[in-house]
Amino acid sequence: MKSVFKISAIALGMTLAACGGETSASGGAAVGDAEVDTSQNWVEVVSKTEDGGYVMGNPDAPIKVVEYASLTCPACAAFSEQSHEPMMENYISQGLVSFEIRNFVRDPLDLSAxxxxxxxxxxxxxxxxQRLFMNQDNMFQTIQTADQARLQALSTPEALQxxxxxVGFAEASGLIELVGGMGIxxxxxxxxLTDSAAIQExxxxxxxxxxxxxxTSTPSFLIxxxxxxxxxxxxQLDARLQEMVQ
Structure with missing residues (x-):
């Protein structure tokens, strides 16, 4: 199994350092008088994209938002908590916005999640x-009390191979137990966790x-x-979307 990630025992320093930066392009041109389309329950329309993400909403929505997110990024967890209901109610359910999440994984724990x-x-x-983001603090606390020597052993090329x-990082952070309550x-x-094709993707x-x-940082957005x-x-995203639909 080949991975591009430099494995370390959770690498929390890297996780926090790469989280919450700003992007460099402007983006988000107005789309004029966008028309509401409630012909379907767009919140239930979810598909996988050719770019390796998952998108929710009207495929013909005039505004297409993509978030590059990391499940070990506190700023991404905050965005998830604050955006979940208003994004769905005000934009996705109205057929105005489709919302895609692409995982930008940065460390072994992030990839496991x-x-x-x-x-x-x-x-x-x-x-x-969303549930994984809600569990982020607990995930960090759990893995910090795990056997650090075992985490180091999991970081070797032999363990990757x-x-x-x-599997080891998911066990050490309580994630296997967490998703067990959600039908997995x-x-x-x-x-x-050992699916080489999914890891490569x-x-x-x-x-x-x-x-x-x-x-280079998360969350980052395409509009x-x-x-x-x-x-x-x-x-900030809500303000940009309001400008675009007016």
Missing amino acids: ALLARCNGEGPFFQLN SGQTF SDQQARQC LDEVRNRALNQLNI NGELVSGVSSWA
């Missing part, structure tokens, strides 16, 4: 993703973000394909 968020496919992805690195069995979780999503979009600056919170 992302594999579990994607474990049951399209339908439950957003619910699992055996496929046990991400222990056996299924372990299969997802997450590598590729990250590499495209770095090399094609120059994304209608353009990287936006000055947006790292729900209040």
Whole structure:
């Protein structure tokens, strides 16, 4: 199993340092008088994208928002908590906005969580993703009390080759137990955590973000394909969306 990630025993310093920066392009041009479309319950329309993300909402929405997010990023967790209900009620359910999440994984724990968020496919992805963000503080606290020598052993090339690195990090952080209460069995979780194709896909999503979009921090946002600056919170994104639909 090949991974682009430099493994360390959770690497919390890297996680926090790469979280909450701003992007460099403007983005977010007005779309004029956008028309509401409530012909379907767009919140229930979820699909996987060619870019390796999961998108919720009207495929023909005039505003397409993409978030590059990390499940070990506190700023991303704050965005998830603040945006969840108003994003769905004010924009997605109205057919005005589609919202896609692409995992920008930055460390072994993040990758383990992302594999579990994607474990049951399209339908439950957003619910699992939100639950993992809600559990972020507990996840950090749990893994900090884990056997650090074991985490170091999981970081070796031999552990990566055996496929046990991400199983081990998920066990040490309590994530297998967490998703067990959301319809993912222990056996299924372990299969997802050793899925080499899924791991490679997450590598590729990250590499495209770095090399094609120059994304280096989370959360970062695209609006209608353009990287936006000055947006790292729900209040900032909401203000941008309001400007666009008026």
